[in-house]
Amino acid sequence: MKMNVYVKKRVAVVGAGLTLFRRRMLETPQELAWIAAKRALDQAGLELKDIDCVVSGSAPDAFDGVHLKGEYYSEGAGAIGKPHLRVYVGGGTGVFVPIAAWWHVASGLCRRVLVVAEEKMSSAADPHPQAVFRHIWDPITEKPLNPNLIWIFALEMHRYMHKCRVSKEDIALVSVKNKRNALDNPYAQAGANITVEDVLKSELLVYPVNRLDISPVSDGAAALVMVSEEWARRLTDTPIWVEGIGYTLDTSYWTNRELSFPVYLKNAAEMAYKMAGIERPMKEIDVAEPYDPFDYKELHHLEGLGLAPRCGAAEMTREGVTQRDGDLPVCPSGGLLGVGNPIAAAGLMKVAEIFWQLRGEAGKRQVKKDAVTGLAQAWGDLMQVGTVVIMRR
Amino acid sequence: MGVSIRGGTPLRDEEFRAVIKEIDSPRARYSMAAGIAYSRFLEGLKRGEILGTYCPSCRLVHIPPKIYCPYCFKHLTRWVRASDEGRVVTAVVSYLSATLETLEKPEIIGIIRLDVPGHRFSSYRFPGILHRICGASEDDVKTQRIFDARVKARWLPEDKRTGSINDIECFEVIWG
Numbered sequence: 001m002k003m004n005v006y007v008k009k010r011v012a013v014v015g016a017g018l019t020l021f022r023r024r025m026l027e028t029p030q031e032l033a034w035i036a037a038k039r040a041l042d043q044a045g046l047e048l049k050d051i052d053c054v055v056s057g058s059a060p061d062a063f064d065g066v067h068l069k070g071e072y073y074s075e076g077a078g079a080i081g082k083p084h085l086r087v088y089v090g091g092g093t094g095v096f097v098p099i100a101a102w103w104h105v106a107s108g109l110c111r112r113v114l115v116v117a118e119e120k121m122s123s124a125a126d127p128h129p130q131a132v133f134r135h136i137w138d139p140i141t142e143k144p145l146n147p148n149l150i151w152i153f154a155l156e157m158h159r160y161m162h163k164c165r166v167s168k169e170d171i172a173l174v175s176v177k178n179k180r181n182a183l184d185n186p187y188a189q190a191g192a193n194i195t196v197e198d199v200l201k202s203e204l205l206v207y208p209v210n211r212l213d214i215s216p217v218s219d220g221a222a223a224l225v226m227v228s229e230e231w232a233r234r235l236t237d238t239p240i241w242v243e244g245i246g247y248t249l250d251t252s253y254w255t256n257r258e259l260s261f262p263v264y265l266k267n268a269a270e271m272a273y274k275m276a277g278i279e280r281p282m283k284e285i286d287v288a289e290p291y292d293p294f295d296y297k298e299l300h301h302l303e304g305l306g307l308a309p310r311c312g313a314a315e316m317t318r319e320g321v322t323q324r325d326g327d328l329p330v331c332p333s334g335g336l337l338g339v340g341n342p343i344a345a346a347g348l349m350k351v352a353e354i355f356w357q358l359r360g361e362a363g364k365r366q367v368k369k370d371a372v373t374g375l376a377q378a379w380g381d382l383m384q385v386g387t388v389v390i391m392r393r
Numbered sequence: 394m395g396v397s398i399r400g401g402t403p404l405r406d407e408e409f410r411a412v413i414k415e416i417d418s419p420r421a422r423y424s425m426a427a428g429i430a431y432s433r434f435l436e437g438l439k440r441g442e443i444l445g446t447y448c449p450s451c452r453l454v455h456i457p458p459k460i461y462c463p464y465c466f467k468h469l470t471r472w473v474r475a476s477d478e479g480r481v482v483t484a485v486v487s488y489l490s491a492t493l494e495t496l497e498k499p500e501i502i503g504i505i506r507l508d509v510p511g512h513r514f515s516s517y518r519f520p521g522i523l524h525r526i527c528g529a530s531e532d533d534v535k536t537q538r539i540f541d542a543r544v545k546a547r548w549l550p551e552d553k554r555t556g557s558i559n560d561i562e563c564f565e566v567i568w569g
Contacts, residue, residue: 018400019400019401020400020401020403022401022403022404023403024403024404024405024406024408024409025401025402025403025404026401026402026403026404026412027401027402032401035399035400035401039400065417065419122409127492127493127494128492128493130492130493131491131492131493134491134492138457139423139425140425140427140428140431140435140457140558141431141434141457141522141558142523142558144557144558144559145523145524145525145558145559146490146491147491147502147523148487148489148490148491148492148493150487150489151485151487151502154485154487155483155484155485155502155503155504155523156483158483158484158485158534158537159482159483159504161537162483162537162540186400187400204488205488205489206485206486206487206488206489207485207486207488207531207534207535208485208535209485219401220401251463253455253457253463255504255521255522255523256453256455256518256519256520256521257517257518257519257521258516258517258518259482259483259504263517
């Protein structure tokens, strides 16, 4: 079943690039953007003069400390003298950037688009980059309660544990897997061989969340080159096609719903599956990079995406289905838990990983099965946005 | 292929302290008008009432109230008074402040699904608010005994209320 969406041009990814993801980088936001962009152009075999349009993304301006962030880093993203669009949907931004770039190519407006995501969280160093999240709440009804961001994850995680009868041990397995996967990722910040016990014994922040349930604070950038079919054929024998995109929002009044299942994500996934002609996602998706800023989120998102039965993702994880050599490898990159979480760049890193996996270019991270179709997903704002991209070889 | 570029220059803590930096501390004070619906909601809190607006199309009661239904986009004109009692949908124990400093005394936070007399809601969408929970122990949270527990608002004394969500001190568990 194809969706009734008018697509003038098929869209392919032909190159990807990343910076290192690290807690503190010397480079400015522009320099980070430039490094990732240059690497993506190099892989595509293009130069900036070949690029028609630039689409970029970054999370709250308050991290980099410049309330004009898109314009500020734009020169490093190659946007000077070209149509440039910056998009932002909180944590969902990283996967929303290639979605917005897809519009540019699919509509026929641009043929070759440079796609860049950048985040420099370390600049907001005092007292802690997390403090920036004090200003994402409703200023009248929530801010006066002095919430911190970990509360809302903890509230959702505990609801999920209660509703689905999932233990902290089950959830910790995700952190163990992703951090181990990241040991094979040359860009990764938090690769490690840890045990479930290490997660449970790490510092308790907001019960049920411990330190090792959470991805780290990071600086970094990621970039892609996305082109029309005719350019894809000219540039490479192995383009990776963007076959489906999906994105939906719920309201930012996140306390008004059953948190154990993300309906907004289910809707976004259905939009993308329909467009890609996918009817049985569990059978048809070969490799997935769902958003994992917290370990339980990988389980929660697999269920929202229809890649696991409802309340069934923990069992899949226990049985090893989501390992790199499993039937559905999940976060082979190492995810945000292992590679790091420079917010917008982390989401785009997931799309880059699916690109490399489908091309067979993931090196030591390459999944065992012959992966033809892959999915990347991000999530964000206040428990309200899902962004999904489906790619095929 | 192009030139090879390093993937960036990571800094250790002591290197970060040593590199040349500009330090900026933006200060901004905001005075935010509460709007049509919230003004009435906050006036209600001052009187010890929790008010919402009812959408005749989806039958949801919005708390905090809206002048429109975000789902149906209808103009909402029917105000209803919710009970100041409800049930705990989820709860956590926070050992951290908003700026991630360690709290001396951990706080219990939860989402409370409020009762609205004469109204029923689906299990997916309901009037739920974020607030502190009192009268429960860390253990009540960790054993999940607190899920579905009945709670009732503990209000500040009337002369201390200012028209704020903090006019409710917390929701107190009524162990039954």
